[in-house]
Amino acid sequence: MRYLLENEILRAEADSLGAELKSVKRKSDGREFLWQADPKYWGRTSPVLFPFVGACRDGQYRYEGKTYPMGQHGFARDMEFTLERQSPDEIWFVLESNEETYGKYPFRFRLHIGYRLAADEVQVCWKVENTDEKTICFSIGAHPAFLCPIDGEESKTGYGLAFGGLDTKLHHHGNTPDGLAVMKDEVLTLENGRVVFTEGFFDKCTYMAEGKQTGEVSLVSRSGRPYVTMTFDAPLFAVWSPEGKDAPFVCIEPWYGRCDAEDFAGSIEERDYENALGEGEVFTASYRMRFWA
Numbered sequence: 001m002r003y004l005l006e007n008e009i010l011r012a013e014a015d016s017l018g019a020e021l022k023s024v025k026r027k028s029d030g031r032e033f034l035w036q037a038d039p040k041y042w043g044r045t046s047p048v049l050f051p052f053v054g055a056c057r058d059g060q061y062r063y064e065g066k067t068y069p070m071g072q073h074g075f076a077r078d079m080e081f082t083l084e085r086q087s088p089d090e091i092w093f094v095l096e097s098n099e100e101t102y103g104k105y106p107f108r109f110r111l112h113i114g115y116r117l118a119a120d121e122v123q124v125c126w127k128v129e130n131t132d133e134k135t136i137c138f139s140i141g142a143h144p145a146f147l148c149p150i151d152g153e154e155s156k157t158g159y160g161l162a163f164g165g166l167d168t169k170l171h172h173h174g175n176t177p178d179g180l181a182v183m184k185d186e187v188l189t190l191e192n193g194r195v196v197f198t199e200g201f202f203d204k205c206t207y208m209a210e211g212k213q214t215g216e217v218s219l220v221s222r223s224g225r226p227y228v229t230m231t232f233d234a235p236l237f238a239v240w241s242p243e244g245k246d247a248p249f250v251c252i253e254p255w256y257g258r259c260d261a262e263d264f265a266g267s268i269e270e271r272d273y274e275n276a277l278g279e280g281e282v283f284t285a286s287y288r289m290r291f292w293a
Contacts, residue, residue, distance in 0.1 A: 054259020055179035139257020164216030174205030
């Protein structure tokens with residue numbers, strides 16, 4: 001079921017399936033900012049990644065000597081959430097572990113996803129509760145897709161990204177065709193903290209940037225003007241658009257977790273950036289998206 005949020009500037013829609021944000025429009029002119037999930041390119045808009053971010057090596061992970069299958073980005077994005085509460089400009093959903101989830105992820109949890117409108121921003125809030133009698137391990141991440149181009153051009157060449165606080169370079173690494181991290185340091189050359197999309201810019205890989213190099217990434221138009229700014233405190237983030245498709249959107253993805261490295265052979269507790277919550281503990285995180293006039 002879809003739910004409407006609204007304030008004086010923005011109108012947004014969120015779906016109980018996956019607790020996924022599906023639309024953000026500027027009320028003054030009806031401009032849509034989010035990709036509308038055309039399966040020709042990618043059939044999602046802004047899925048929440050939980051309890052895994054990215055792919056597990058060989059599509060499986062290990063915990064206490066047992067092996068479990070797990071698809072890319074976990075299972076929460078494909079599950080029905082329950083509405084917790086709603087006001088005109090804020091909504092919260094919850095997903096609670098059950099026997100279905102426990103068979104593939106042997107931890108008890110409660111996952112809350114919230115969206116709040118504040119002027120020209122959407123604030124996204126996450127809360128993970130450990131309802132088990134043991135420590136639970138998890139990753140969580142965002143995957144919002146923003147329209148690019150947004151002004152009617154035929155391609156996104158000439159658009160670009162601006163990285164707050166950076167000047168000449170962004171360190172990143174890529175991925176294998178099956179979604180594993182290739183831990184080779186690559187450098188994206190910037191000019192005054194910006195990079196311009198050229199033809200084939202996204203054909204090589206996902207750009208994964210670790211080490212908290214920045215907490216602000218903006219999509220900029222061909223004129224160099226930002227129209228979406230993501231602000232976050234996550235330890236790493238990714239930038240992605242489908243390889244080889246010249247897809248008309250770009251994803252900016254704050255992550256608390258990461259896909260396995262291509263040579264990873266450890267247990268879930270040993271995954272890079274994995275989060276651990278003791279019995280009764282709670283994890284909270286948030287990020288903001290500003291939609292410029």
